[in-house]
Amino acid sequence: MARFFLQRLSHIVPLLIGISFIAFAVMQLAPGDFLTALTQDPRMSPELIAAMRSEYGLDRPWYVQYFLWLGNALRLNFGYSLAYHVPVVTLIGQRLWNTFILSFCAMLFSWSLAIPLGIMAAVRRNTLPDRAVSIFAFAGISFPGFFLALLLMVFAQQTGRFPVGGMQSATAELLSPWERFLDLLHHLALPVLVLGTAGLAGIMRQMRGSLLDTLRENYITAARARGLPERAVILKHASRNAINPLITVFGYSLAGLLSGAALVENVMGWPGLGRLILEAVQSKDLYLVMGSFVMSAVLLLVGNLIADLLLAATDPRIKFGH
């Protein structure tokens, strides 16, 4: 197990280097750099801008710039944001945490609803509830996330029950920790609903399919033959086994979850990593962009690693290292 873990970790590093190179290349595609916008400012003399450019290292050839960054990054020094003049790590840390909270809650929401609904749909296969749940699932997959976000923000605006965008109230500083927590939940509700709905449908359909497969297994017939109540057969024997394949789904769904989070963040004003990347790319804040990309990849790769470990923990047939 430990060996597998280390092996996977060593696999992650080259991927992160690749990602940082892509991020760097993307930034090189765009004409101009961070300082180009400043040349419009009459208070900035060309000499000053040239001096700043050499101070930031932006005047060197691209490969020198990239390998300097890479050398520092491998020593975990991700540099300073050009726009904010604070370490990139500090800026990203907060945003990464916000994205994590949003994604994690959305995941909790969709899994805790999808599993029971999927079980119900499979048990009552081809009945009215099953059809209703299926149609709901299709609608959920098909409804554009940003459109749902928009509609919910109208709802929030009209009823006044929920905050419109943002992560905390303006008065959050004055609140006690407990009130602040409630305030956060209040702000989380709508973004989580949007993001959770997108994932809900897929998981539900997988659970339904997986449980239908399991119910055809011999050990289910055996359990029924032993006279176990149907409820116990479904919940204790079938469902537990049916959940296993879903752990793979969990791994796959992470990329979609983080992508969806980036969209929700930008539409609903949630200060997460997806929004930071957009801001950073638009202001050509080179090191911030590269740091954010690397961090988003870390989030995804660590999530996938956890999914693999979970799969191994639940399914003894899977052995590592082969």
Place this chain on the structure above:
Amino acid sequence: MAAAEGEDTRASLTPGQLAWRQLRKNQFAMAGGTILCLLYLMAIFADFLAPYRVDLQRRELFYHPPTAIAWHDPAGHFSLRPYALGTRRNADRDLVPDPTVRGPIRFLVSGYSYRLFGIIPLNVHLFGSDERTPVFLLGTDSLGRDVFSRLLRGSQISLSVGLIAIAITFSLGLSVGGISGYYGGLVDNLLMRLCEILMSVPSFYLLLALAAVLPPSLSPQLTYLLIIAILSFVGWAGLARVIRGIALSAREREYVEAARALGIGDMKIIRRHILPNTFTYAIVAATLSVPGYILGEAGLSFLGLGIREPMPSWGNMLAAAQNLEVLTKYTWILAPGYFIFVTVMAFNFLGDGLRDALDPKLRR
């Protein structure tokens, strides 16, 4: 007896016919397919269906509500010809229907000229009305442009983005996957590492970054092409991996070995003997991934990073709805959102039905 006959005909059907029979039984899939046909017909005949030019601004009629239609002529008698009601501004400066002003809606009228299929010059439009009583089926936006006409033109953009992007993604994915799986070794290793790198960052992050670096000075047409390129670039890696897996097992088959023994070139073997194995998977995956591209374009355009004004797309039309006060008052500008929803749902229904129909293992 009847059952036996059924078996016989079944045995003589080709796999394609079997799949079609299975698909026809699936009401959802057929409904999805029908809706898609209608939507694409709508996009093809957009100029014929649209009463107004997409960039025609009637600034004095901003946020005009959907035109009320009456079936009574000005004298109050029932008429088969529908009449469009005029509007006036009320105390809140909002336009409201004014039953005293009405003008006939005429069909097959001449209007602005356009080229059908990009070749045939025409100026016939399905319907039109008098200057004084314009027909805005879905109202107007903040600049007094007809939402219905823009929605139709937007459908050309939004619906084509998905199809073109999927065509590029699949050519890329099939070539890379096929080559990788067939050759194996170092080529395989390099190509797959590249795929993994692309897949190890959430795709929308990459989309955001790539779309955000497009300079604002680009023409809308070029932006449209580049957005398609970006969507395809971000999407091909996942597909290539799966195709590679299928190709990897296909190259061990006897007929591939036979082809190699006959001295057929590698590229031809990949094209004629390896890739056909992946077609079932590819057709289903393509249908199910078109929605992703449509949603990707819409999401980017909604954030102001995709298709640019004055070119309308469903996403950038919704961007106008970001002002919540406008949105709650003039709900008709949300119309493109429902069209995205219906399109994506239709693709999902069709794709799901195709998967059931084409995959014999799933036939229950």
